[in-house]
Amino acid sequence: QGCRQVLNERAFLPCIGAERDCAMLPGSRRVYQQRGRLAAPAVAATALTAALFLAALHVVAFAPSRPGRGGGGGAVARAAAVGMQDQGGMLAELKLEGEAKAWAEKHFVDERAMLAKAPFKIPPAQLIIMAKRFLAWNRGFAGAAGDMLAENFEFVGPVVGPLPRQKYLDQIKGFDFYSVFPDANFEMYDFRVDPFEPNRVWFTSRGHGTNSGTSDSPLFKKATGKSYVNPPQACSVRFNDDGTVNQYTIGYVMDRRVGNTGGLGGLYGILWAVGKAFPFPEARPHQPSLRMRFFNKIGDIVATSNARRVESKPPRK
DSSP states (O other), X not given: OOGGGSOOGGGTOTTOOXXXXXXXXXXXXXXXXXHTSOOOOXXXXXXXXHHHHHTTOOOOOOOSSOOOSSOOSOHHHHHHHTTOXXXXXXXXXXXXXXXXXXXXXXXXXXXHHHHHHSOOSXXXXXXXXXXXXXXXXXXXXXXXXXSOEEEEEEEEOSSSOOEEHHHHHHHHTTOOHHHHSTTOEEEEEEEEEOXXXXXXXXXXXXXXXXXXXXXXXXXGXXXXXXXEEOOOEEEEEEEOTTSOEEEEEEEEESOTTSSSSTTOOHHHHHHHHXXXXXXXXXXXXXXXXXXXXXXXXXHHHHHHHHHHHHHHSOOOO
């Protein structure tokens, strides 16, 4: 299950040097060709409460071996192992001069230097493998399989949470996402360690699937036969020093114009796409309020007036 969910980035970006765990299946390639974009992971969630639903959007991954904890030969070497470039090398590639170079030196983060200053006990490359194993063992859920879920664990989504460990586990019991969406393809890519939080692995996820199955939940008694395509969503897994997971964040949409979920992340987006949306604003596509539309109109008028005033000024000699 995990292997078919992992996006093989080399299939799309031949210049990528990092090794990937699994090959992309033909079914995934077909979706990409049809959509003209990467369409990947999805969500897993429960069907009884709003918290339950958002609590289950995620991604599943696969890694071939259990990592060790500790060691690794220094933060800079460990950063290089996962493709982090030092600022000097980056600036050399950009070939900038003057103000542009000064701006780049100030605003582009030197990831290697930051990891060297605040190294985490577990090397970045191993941390990424651990995050993938955690996801694969739990089929996208932040579950107890693999014995990696910390006692201080919290689940956090754009709307739901933070949910403490036991409350989260109670809410995801009894719902099988794959029985409702049998062809769901959870794909993720761009796993990287955060230089600001070296115990945190970020990744991007997309997803697609079809509501061709049913469940005991009243919401899924009847299949609609409709499909969803998720927008790219930012997700993360954060670790304690002992290698247990203390936080899982999912569903933060990066481009609401992608896919057919109305710009929604998590299961709310999936439900919208397949025609089973909840009847409250948080579960529906964003609609600007009357006040926001009013202020935007005033802003347009002011901006147009300022532009005309600038254009009417005679050029300086």
